[in-house]
Amino acid sequence: MSAITISTGTMTGAAAATRLRLTARGRRVLATLxxxxxxxxxxxxxxxxxxxxATRADGAPSGAFDTVTVQAGDSLWAIAERVAPAADPRDVVAAFSRLNGLDAGLVSAGQELAIPAEYAD
Structure with missing residues (x-):
């Protein structure tokens, strides 16, 4: 009979497995990446x-809104009564302010205002 030898499988020297070690700098680089x-x-x-x-010029097709030009001495209230005589002027003024982005409700002569669709002819 022949003798069988069994090796324990331990490695020595350069053949030993190395473990990856990250330095603090390496961890920062890895986290950044x-x-x-x-x-x-x-x-x-x-x-x-x-x-x-969206802006009115870019967002709305041309001619999508009827407009009215503010005349000297006009107020939103007067324009609201002229555009929608059967409607409550407070509702029309509020709709004008929302549509045209009027914070204080002030208008100046020559300004063009878009008429809300529900009050357009």
């Missing part, structure tokens, strides 16, 4: 988000 796609995506979203704002 991992966060970079999120930062880029957020930056692109913030920059392109401003283009979603």
């Amino acid at each position: 991992a966060a970079l796609p999120a930062v880029v995506a957020l930056s692109v979203a913030m920059i392109s988000g401003g283009s979603a704002l």
